[in-house]
Every structure is written in C-alpha cells, then in structure tokens.
Amino acid sequence: MTKAELLAPAGDEQSFYSAINNGADAIYLGLPSFNARIKAQNFTEENLNKFVRIAHLHGVKIYITVNTLVKDNECEDFLALISSALQSGVDAFIVQDLGMATLIKKVFPTAVLHASTQMGVHNLFGAKALEKLGFSRVVLSRETKLSDIIEIKNNTNLEIEYFVQGALCVCFSGNCYMSALKNNSSGNRGLCKQLCRLPYFTDGKKGHFLSPNDLCLINSLKILSDAGVTSYKIEGRLKRASYVAQSVKAFRTAIDNELTNTQISELKSELKSVFSRGEFNESAYLYDNDNIIDIKNNNHTGKKIGVIIAKEKFKDLYRYKIKSSEEIAFGDGLKTFGKTENSFGVGNTESANGVYTVYTKNAQIEVGDTVNKILDNKREQLLLNAKKLIPLSVKITAKKEEPLSLKITSKNQSVTVLGDICETAKNSPLTENDLKKRMKFGDTVFEMVDFHATVDGVFIPNSKINELRRRAVEQLENKILDENKSEFIKSLDGKNLPTKEEIKAVLTPLKTNFENLFSTAVIVNETVDLSMPITTKTIILSPTIYSKETIENFLNKISSKGKDYKIYLNLPIIATGKEVAVLDDIIYSFNNLGIVANNYYAFKYLGVRPILAGIGLNAYNSYTVKALKDLGFNGVISSIENHTPHTYKYAGNPPLMTMVHCPFKVKTGSNCNNCQAQKDLTYLDERGNKYFIRRYKIINCYFELLSKNNLNLGIDDESAFNYSQKIYDLR
Secondary structure (H helix, E strand, O other): OOOOEEEEEEOOHHHHHHHHHOOOOEEEEOOOOOOOOOOOOOOOOOOHHHHHHHHHHOOOEEEEEEOOOOOHHHHHHHHHHHHHHHHOOOOEEEEOOHHHHHHHHHHOOOOOEEEOHHHOOOOHHHHHHHHHOOOOEEEOOOOOOHHHHHHHHHHOOOEEEEEEEEOOOOOOOOOOOHHHHHHOOOHHHOOOOOHHHOOEEEOOEEEOOOOEOOEEOHHHHHHHHHHOOOEEEEOOOOOOHHHHHHHHHHHHHHHHOOOOHHHHHHHHHHHHHHOOOOOOEOOOOOOOOOOOEOOOOOOOOOEEEEEEEEEEEEOOEEEEEEEEOOOOOOOOEEEEEOOOEEEEEOOOOEEEOOEEEEEEOOOOOOOOOEEEEEEOHHHHHHHHHOOOOEEEEEEEEEOEOOEEEEEEEEOOEEEEEEEEEEEEOOOOOOOHHHHHHHOOOOOOOEEEEEEEEEEOOEEOOHHHHHHHHHHHHHHHHHHHHHHOOOHHHHHHOOOOOOOHHHHHHHOOOOOOOOOOOOOEEEEEOOOOOOOOOOOOOEEEEOOOEOOHHHHHHHHHHHHOOOOOOEEEEEOOOOOOHHHHHHHHHHHOOOOOOEEEEOOHHHHHHEOOEOEEEOHHHOEOOHHHHHHHHHHOOOEEEEOOOOOOOOOEEEEEOOEEEEEOOOHHHHHHOOOHHHOOOOOOOEEEEOOOOEEEEEEEEOOOEEEEEEEOOOEOOOOOOHHHHHOOOEEEEOO
16 A cells, blocks of 8 residues: 555644654644634644744644635735745645635745635645646545546546544535524634534434534555555544543554454444544545434444442442453543433543442432543543654764764664864773763654663763753754745755735735626526516526436426526536536537636636536635636635625525435434435424525435525625625525
C-alpha cells in the first residue's frame, strides 16, 4: 500500500503536540478568525511561527483553515491573515469561499490552495472545475462514492484528501443552513449550534433522527489508497488532545503495518474508548450504505467493558459491583445503559477476580445495566506523555592544539562547528564519558542516539562546550527548516510579500451588474398547479424526479399556458458521476432549458446554456459574485445566509439541509423494496418548530429538510416578494 499522508486536527497546543508525538505527517489548524472551528482554542498569528517551526523540524506540514464564508468588509483582514501565515512558512490554506480563493491567487499567486470539504466536491466534474481555478488538492465531501474517487484520481492531477475518522455531518458539506437561519449562528461562519444532535419527534416518537454515528475507516485504508486518496484526514479540532493522540497513533499503526483482523479490532476498541457515538460507521458513503443514523445516541458512548452485578446503599452513596473485562481505576469515566443512561467518574475502587467495586451518589443504576468505559485515565495519560524526538548522531573531536570540533547529523543533514583551540589539561583531562555527559539536548527536539568522541588529554570549560552545542543545533535546525520550507516560501526566492497598501489596492469596491434576466422567479416542482396565477415570466423547476419524461411533461404543461416563459432547471446539490450523465441527457435534450447551478460540478455547463449560480454555491461576497461572472455565469442567487450585493435574493422556503441517507428508513425501518417515501414525514423539535422532508431522485434518492414556515430572510412583508430581483419558492 502506498503510504498516504496522515493528517491530524489541532484545536489547541496540547492537541498539536499530541499529533506530532504520535506520528502525524501533517496538521490542520485555525487562527482566531475565518475558520470553521471558531469555538476551539486555536492558534494566533503571534505564536504560529513557533508551531510551524516545530512541525517543520519534524517534517510535518501545516495547513491553515480559512474555510468560512467572508464578508466584503472582512476581506482586508482576511488577506492580512493570509500574509501573516505565509510569513510563518505554512504549507497550504484550506479554503471554502470562492471569492477568497481568487483573491489569494491574485495577491499571492503561488500560494497552495486546498478546496475545503465545505466546497462540496464529490465527483470528477467538480474536481476538474476547482483544478482549473488553481486548487492543488480537494478535500472530498464525506458523501463521495468510491467510484467517483477513482474517476477523480484517474482524470486529474489533484491530491485527494478524505475523512477517515471522526464526527459525520448529517447534511451535505457546506450546505447546512439550519443553525444560521434558526439561531443566527452560521456553520459556514464557524458557529454551528449542532441542532442536528438534538432530539426530535415524529408521530410521537422521540429520537436523535438527525444525529449520525461517528466515522471510522481504519478497515478501508488500502481500498482508499488504491482508489487514489493521498491524505487520510482525522476530524476533531474540538475534541480532547487524548482523542487526537489515540486517533493518530491508531492510524499510524495501521498505515505502517500489515495488521490482522484482531489487531484492527483492538485499534477500533481503543478509538471507541476516546470518543464514539454508538457503533462506528465503517464505510462512510463509499458504497450504497445510508445506514448512518443512531437515534439513541448523540454523544460519547465509549466501549463496553461489563455489567452491573450488585447494588447496595453505602452511607450517602451507592456501592456497585461490576463484572468487567478491563481494569477500572481511579480517574476513569463510566457510562451505564439500562432503563436510564448514567455517567460518573471513578474514585476509590476495590477489585477481586474481575469484579470491581465503585461508588457513586447515582441511585438510578440497576443490576443488569451494561457498563461502558468512556474515559481510560491511565491510557490517556500515557498518550499525552508520549514525546517524539528526532534521532541525532554526535561526533566530537578534542585534540591538543587543535580547534574543538563538533559534528551533529540528523534527517540526512549534517553540520560541523569549530570552537577554540583545545588546551592541554594540567590535572584531570576530559574523558569520552565526560564529553558524552555534557552533550545535553533536553531543551531541543533532538535525542542523541549515537555518540563518538576523540579526546586527547585536553581541558575544555563547560561554557565552551555548551556554546558549541547551541551553535551546532541552531545551524542543523536551520538546514532542516530550509529543506522543509513550504512551496510558497521557496517560490518567493528573496522577494517580499505584498505590502498593506498593495493589498488594499486589490480590494477596491466591486461593481458587478448582470443582465436583468428576470424581476421575479418562482421555484416549483413538476406537480405545481398551473391554474394558480403566475405573474413572473421566469420559472425555476426543482423536480422531485430528474428525468427527461418529467421535464418534457412539465414543459408541455407550461406551453399550454400560452405564455413565453423562461424555464430554468434547478440542478441538485449532490450528483454522483453516473447521475451527472443523467443530467447531461436531460440538459442536451431540451435546447431552451436554462440551468441553476448549486455545486461546482455544474460548471461543466458554462457556455452550454444560460446559467445562474444557485444558493448551493454560497455566493456570500461581491468577490465571489465577480468570480462567477468572470467564469460566464449570467446571474447569481445570493447565499441564503447573506444578502450579497449585485445578486438576486432568495426568499421563501429554502432547504435547511440536503441529506444522502433516507429519513423514511430511519423512521419506519423500511427498505427500498418497501419504499415509504411517498408518505409525509415531519420532525418536531423540543421548541415546537416543525420541519418536513422533501425527497428528490436522480438515480439515487436525496432528501431536503425544510422549515414549515417561509423564511423571508429579513423581508418583513409578503408584498416585498414582488420587488425586483427577488426569487421565492412556492413549493
């Protein structure tokens, strides 16, 4: 198996060191702004240089997450952050916002860009579009099929990054608007409230209907590598450092060794102990699996270790006896499952013959309850105490009347430094062992593993030896750092980065005017009752079934109205490579059909039909609007999270989420042979908000979560829907 890069998350300093010490090849991290994990501790522009230096000494790359949507008035700060990070020598930027990607390329032409999973690349055509825009890597959406990964690898020069461990979003990457529109906390701005993890009701049944299991693809690394994945990504910038340590250690072991099924199972068990929501999802969406939801568990469940076999009152506590397959020790965390779920920390314990006695004030635990370990204190301390040092060979020569010479070698780099002339010892000459003891590297990233000395009856003050060692280490570090410089820094070749004034000059206000294609458009599906008055001349069809027959029947129905309507086909956010072929067949069969593009794969239709950028492309600032116009778009519908200047606005009932799994299967336990998707399905949250599910189908079925009520997005009155350049939805 070709060894792919192991990419680890770091939400704080401790996680950074955990990633380094347990074998990460690269680390992705964020600064205080413009990153999708704003709630993490993150890093600063002031300390970034320090952490990049440490990483590069270990041969580890640093990728900066600037993976949020950016407002026009934030662009100067955005580019200032990019400039600062580049001066620290970072290796790449993970970007979501198309406008910001174009700005980075304009101001810093050789900066390395990775397309964030928030850009939603999941098929060859989306990957090709971003490759043309200057991206060198795509972080594929978790919904990407294995067959599409292979197509991307075989037909582009892109690096492919794919999530292999961690939390799984229920909504397609980059197109979850629920938190933004319901709580004014945008996931695309790093402020997701995780409303998907809350309980919901359907037909009186309560469960976590939008909460997926966590991902673990440690069984599938060879499959992914053979398909073309070049970077295995671990999610978790908001998780504990011990989670990062265990995840990196487990995947490092799996990448570097041929493991038995038993060994793989042991690694999965260790991963469960640090974090898992129920059973792992072990195939993502690589195949036709959509069994991703665990309605019972929305938080850490740990791994099963035993069962409660006895309970008794003890003073103001309860004493429980647990038959356990693992040691239970002070500082551990346990969770019991029975009629109720209960979590508690372990204090004093007693043990005999695999039975452990623990104490807690919790009275709800009962005999027969299952016991899971959710925190293994000893293991986590070992993980956090691990330290990775760089092997160093030392050769020192100390001869009378010759300069003291110190040669140190590491990572195929060597330096030799010379000191003062060695003096003949008057009393006790230095021995080889004396010199070895003085070669201390405890305050560096190095560990001396080999030592050789030639010494000839000399005396050398400690201060001289220490000074020589410090000089040698500094020179060796600089040589290693020069070798590991980012491609961008190498490309500068002594040139200066743009000044603040030069950056400001790029940020002159943009004016992007489109032809007035329509004043108002209505979005409908093919079942719309055309006896209702339609005053607009523009109709956007968002069908429930994407087929030539559906489109033809709708066009015939529209033509019977006797009006000269402009018809646009609202392309789905998600389409596998095989499904793009279905869309091709539709589009090329109807010459007068315009296109609304909601994902980068639809860039393939530029110049083929009149084309609008839909809400799925998240046009959030005027730089994105300009980039889209420059590419050939005839109009842009603003991101529903923001009324971007120079765009058509969307009001009405937009999808809050687009999902690949089947909610009807989750609710009813049905399967495709017993499809229940023709029935109504609604979710009710604990605040009384009601949502309903809309299905659409190409080859596969996809599902949208919509709010019961229209979301006017700041438009106070229904009459405003008639205002010029408003798009609304009559679904």
